[in-house]
Amino acid sequence: MGQKVKLSTIAESLGLSTATVSLALRDSPLVADSTRDRIKEQARSLGYIYNRRAASLRTSRSGIIGVVVHDIMNPFYAEILRAIESELDRNRQTFILSNHYDSVEKQRNFIETLLQLGGDGVIMSPAIGTPAADLALAEDNGLPAILVARSVTGIDVPTFRGDDAYGIALATNHLIGLGHRTIAMIGGTDQTSTGRDRYQGYVDALRKAQIEVDSELRIPGPRTKQGGFEAAVTFLSMRQKPTAAVCWNDLVAIGLMNGIARAGLIPGKDISVTGYDDLEEAAIATPALTTVWNGQAEVGRMAARALLDKLAGSHAEDYLHLIKPEMRIRQSTSPHKAI
């Protein structure tokens, strides 16, 4: 592989200066058309590779954007990522992706790496317990941050997420409307703002319908299929015999339905189940899952857009952007069977 081809290689081979070559390759109007064409042709034939780190050292713009979420394997985040990806791609930004698995330390490492690489910005779904200081670290060093799906208190950073309390209330009301009175809430934690909002939405909806809230009906747990699957045992052995379940998300709901089916009951008929997020998978689950659309694609798209705008110099004054969830009614819920 001979010597590395750089600007000066091209410049020398054509008897020009590196300044001209640099300008020509970036389509500067300062360079004569004929010169530009010759330079570009030469660059191609020499197999020139643009050295971005040299350039960004000078310009302090790297074209790199960091994205960090709890777990990219989780379809909920994956759908957000997909939207972010397509928006960033359109704008020729490279993105560096990472999971933090809710480790604040791993997340901080990621931010530091990004700072070292001279990232232009970061989009994150913050780890549980993220201190405002970690976001300040980024912002203070010229790395603007945008949050998705979760909030952090103590610092004003643009945040895009669904209106959780409202969304869970939609699901709960739907079940109440079908005649259910003993409704469990499955999965998730109460340690995040999301968790508290969702529980609150559930509680408020029950109260409004004059149904007593029984904390035993709350079964926290992992937000995964496995979590829902395992929760089925607890769920089915409760004294109060719930006839319906509001699940933290679609994964938990699908897992729970599998668990219910494994126990010989028919989900959607014997037990009504609602999900949350409206993943692609919800529509093809058996039975098709009644769930709440949570606008992942919207969230991702808007977050990416917001970051790009910020980098372009625009200055938004609003911080919290709540997407209004919508009900998607399918076959996993049905009217309460009078006994």
Next chain:
Amino acid sequence: MGQKVKLSTIAESLGLSTATVSLALRDSPLVADSTRDRIKEQARSLGYIYNRRAASLRTSRSGIIGVVVHDIMNPFYAEILRAIESELDRNRQTFILSNHYDSVEKQRNFIETLLQLGGDGVIMSPAIGTPAADLALAEDNGLPAILVARSVTGIDVPTFRGDDAYGIALATNHLIGLGHRTIAMIGGTDQTSTGRDRYQGYVDALRKAQIEVDSELRIPGPRTKQGGFEAAVTFLSMRQKPTAAVCWNDLVAIGLMNGIARAGLIPGKDISVTGYDDLEEAAIATPALTTVWNGQAEVGRMAARALLDKLAGSHAEDYLHLIKPEMRIRQSTSPHKAI
């Protein structure tokens, strides 16, 4: 945010040269212990951020490794990625992730970006139709490549994947052993080496059992749940009435089972279904899916290891590494019911 803190800021504040500071921060034995401690302390208190692009400009080692697969949302790749991530993480490498969605062009763009950023290496599951030249582009410019899950002909690049023909034969033989004679093969394409290998494995197993191969029993299609779900219609309306299906992967199998259930039949009893990959999800599907373990975690781990070793200077002579698949028998397959 005041002025940016750089090596010279620290150097001046302590009355030292940047050379000393640079050496001290990297724990060079050339610097006196007491000096090193003072420098590190000062760096911390000034909030110094190491500028990797400046450094890598000089050292031509960026600590960046690229990973590109068909689709990170697909659990099969996600499981490989998880393993790659943990291996690279342990070795403090940053990785840049991308989907190529089987677009050779998108994949080439990714390689170019990585070259521009001075990436140290790339792990890829090549897009369908990847020309050897694209891999040569990487290798020739000092970007060693490692392939996972798929092969590319015409160039010798270390490749880690499962033994597809063998694995599908396992599944097919399992069904034959249960008495099935009319066995369909659902999903996937014949345009990849993987596709051809898998079809071959299926055909060979049938031939060995003296079962006639009927090409109408081959239903190619998307390698997704949706794909399997939609294939159910075709599958159930076939003239030959297959009693079992070998699916391209677990996703297709789960989709197919959902489709079968939707049509009122019981997957695992009326129709036997095998998956492929043994995703985490396979065990909790309803019915639990009989499938073929394909060693995603192994593949990912080994690939990352191979790249790290290569970067460390070791020289392996073997290129193709095939992982031997294993059968995982669960409830989605049962003996053929004599009519």
Next chain:
DNA sequence: GATTTTAATTAAACAGATTCAACAACCGGA
């Protein structure tokens, strides 16, 4: 006390692009 070793520090070149003030060449007009 003079000389040799060893240890600690540094000056300066370097990596590869960007940028801007300065300069050259050429134009038409006076």
Next chain:
DNA sequence: TCCGGTTGTTGAATCTGTTTAATTAAAATC
């Protein structure tokens, strides 16, 4: 012929660390 105005090109500084040969200071040896 001289001049102001364009258009095109370039020299040199700059961005921030790394590295090596050279220098200085201190310690060891005779």
